[in-house]
Amino acid sequence: MEVLANVDLVKKANIYFNGNVTSRTFIDTDGSKKSLGIMMPGEYNFGTNEPELMEILAGEVEVKLAGEDTWNTYTENTSFNVKGNSDFDIKVKTITDYCCSYIK
Amino acid sequence: MEVLANVDLVKKANIYFNGNVTSRTFIDTDGSKKSLGIMMPGEYNFGTNEPELMEILAGEVEVKLAGEDTWNTYTENTSFNVKGNSDFDIKVKTITDYCCSYIK
Numbered sequence: 742m743e744v745l746a747n748v749d750l751v752k753k754a755n756i757y758f759n760g761n762v763t764s765r766t767f768i769d770t771d772g773s774k775k776s777l778g779i780m781m782p783g784e785y786n787f788g789t790n791e792p793e794l795m796e797i798l799a800g801e802v803e804v805k806l807a808g809e810d811t812w813n814t815y816t817e818n819t820s821f822n823v824k825g826n827s828d829f830d831i832k833v834k835t836i837t838d839y840c841c842s843y844i845k
Numbered sequence: 846m847e848v849l850a851n852v853d854l855v856k857k858a859n860i861y862f863n864g865n866v867t868s869r870t871f872i873d874t875d876g877s878k879k880s881l882g883i884m885m886p887g888e889y890n891f892g893t894n895e896p897e898l899m900e901i902l903a904g905e906v907e908v909k910l911a912g913e914d915t916w917n918t919y920t921e922n923t924s925f926n927v928k929g930n931s932d933f934d935i936k937v938k939t940i941t942d943y944c945c946s947y948i949k
Contacts, residue, residue, distance in 0.1 A: 743856040750854055750871060752847040753902050753942060754883055760940035763883045765869055767854060779858055779867045779883065798857050836864035838857060 745769065758785055764841070774843045780833045788828040792844040796820040800837025805830045849873065862889055868945070878947045884937045892932040895947040900924040904941025909934045 749768040755776065756763050762785060764778030780802070795804075797819055803812045807827045815821055823829050825844075853872040859880065860867050866889060868882030884906070899908075901923055907916045911931045919925055927933050929948075 745854045745856055747851050748854050750849040750852050750881070752849055752881065752944065754881065756883075756903075756940060756942070760883065760885055763867070763942075765881055777854070777856065777858065777869055779860075779864065781864055781885075799860075836860060838860070838867075840856065 758783070761785075773845065776841045778839050778841065780831070780837045780839065782833050782835060784830070784832050786828055786830050787823075789823050789825055790843075792825040793823045794820060794842040794844060795823065796840040796842075798838040798840060800839075801834040802837055803832040803834065862887070865889075877949065880945045882943050882945065884935070884941045884943065886937050886939060888934070888936050890932055890934050891927075893927050893929055895949065896929040897927045898924060898946040898948060899927065900944040900946075902942040902944060904943075905938040906941055907936040907938065 747770050751766040754763050754765055761781040761783050762778060764776040766774065766776045769775055797815045797817060799817050801814065801816045803814050804821055805812045806823060806829045813821065851874050855870040858867050858869055865885040865887050866882060868880040870878065870880045873879055901919045901921060903921050905918065905920045907918050908925055909916045910927060910933045917925065
């Protein structure tokens, strides 16, 4: 069981898409901002400000990055990167647990 | 914005009721175990081991403790206690963000 030690955790949740996507923001020990979240099955589009690393901790998603034609599948213990000031389409096939890291 | 500093956060989520209830476990600086969670609208029954303090951070729930006949309503910034080795029924009226503290 992986434990993230000594992080600063924002108590209130972030709630998106009527609660179908929720996350908790935390600051890791290196000062970087990350969030742990849950996505219920459905189709969503997310915009980015900073570049992001999206790790899938459980579940299954299909992702199409802005400017690409291909959908790629990600499952437990896989990850994908998203450019800053961009967006991506995501089809959540089964309830998905993820960690998003915002890259400086 | 309340931030819980220097906590140890379990990376993977706890997923209950087909994802309609999810939570993240963390250990607070005093060593106590807590979880931050989201409940989607619906009706659930939860059992306890340790006594619990349930703080409602956002949303609205109605709660009936084991052995009681009365439903009580809790909304943002209210809380209720549950005995150990007990259970409670909860009707989640709107998506609810909560913090559960397990009392030793």
